Amino acid sequence: MPRFTQRPFRYRTGPVGRLLTRCRRAGPDGVRPPLSGTEGRLVTVPSADPFPTLPVDPDLSSRRPRPMHLQPGLIGLVLLGGAVGAPVRYAISRAWPTATDGFPWATFVVNLIGAVALGALLEALARAGPDTGGRRAIRLLMGTGLLGAFTTYSTLAVEADLLVRAHADTRAVLYAVGSVAAGLLASLVGIVTAAGGHRALVRVRPPAPAAPDRSTGGDDMATDR
Numbered sequence: 001m002p003r004f005t006q007r008p009f010r011y012r013t014g015p016v017g018r019l020l021t022r023c024r025r026a027g028p029d030g031v032r033p034p035l036s037g038t039e040g041r042l043v044t045v046p047s048a049d050p051f052p053t054l055p056v057d058p059d060l061s062s063r064r065p066r067p068m069h070l071q072p073g074l075i076g077l078v079l080l081g082g083a084v085g086a087p088v089r090y091a092i093s094r095a096w097p098t099a100t101d102g103f104p105w106a107t108f109v110v111n112l113i114g115a116v117a118l119g120a121l122l123e124a125l126a127r128a129g130p131d132t133g134g135r136r137a138i139r140l141l142m143g144t145g146l147l148g149a150f151t152t153y154s155t156l157a158v159e160a161d162l163l164v165r166a167h168a169d170t171r172a173v174l175y176a177v178g179s180v181a182a183g184l185l186a187s188l189v190g191i192v193t194a195a196g197g198h199r200a201l202v203r204v205r206p207p208a209p210a211a212p213d214r215s216t217g218g219d220d221m222a223t224d225r
Helices: 014-023 072-095 105-128 133-150 154-165 169-204 214-224
Strands: none
Touching: 072 105, 072 133, 105 133, 105 154, 105 169, 154 169
8 A cells, every 4th residue: 555645735724625635545554644743743733724634725825914115005105195294394494494503493393293293193093903904004104104204313413413513512412312302202292192082082982882682672572562
């Protein structure tokens, strides 16, 4: 009788797996060999598969989802948001120019606004549910794209360096350290604000109607009659 040779891949579900389950040959002792494991040992793998003992059907094997940075649709959302945020910041900097040795108020205020908005946005999305579907699209469009391009760290570093070159060392330190500290506080304000708004919305939202009790339905009908 031919000896059973285990295939290098596993079938678990689908018509191919069921066919192999019926047609696999028994060994010399009349016992069919296990469908998984090596050297006659059955290997149990934790899985949500309804048929974990069956090999995987390659025709039905699910491919792993592509990483977000390789999905054109998600990349497009980030680009779209960035195409809006960066020009807005540039317009503010042009409307609020800064002298060579002056405090860069435009960048400072822009970063504070972005920190508040980003903290509120991420807190609201986190409380709304998991980062999937529409919530992920909003995060990439508004958070990574728009607010990521609206705020700037590179301009902060360049302006701090220009203050040092203009011999305004104290102002440069105040600007750099103050921007980071104020940004942390601003993001905390956004988080607290979004959390408070969520709690207020939950209190105002009417409760879901209770399901009717079917066990007493007959008695109620008899009472009505």
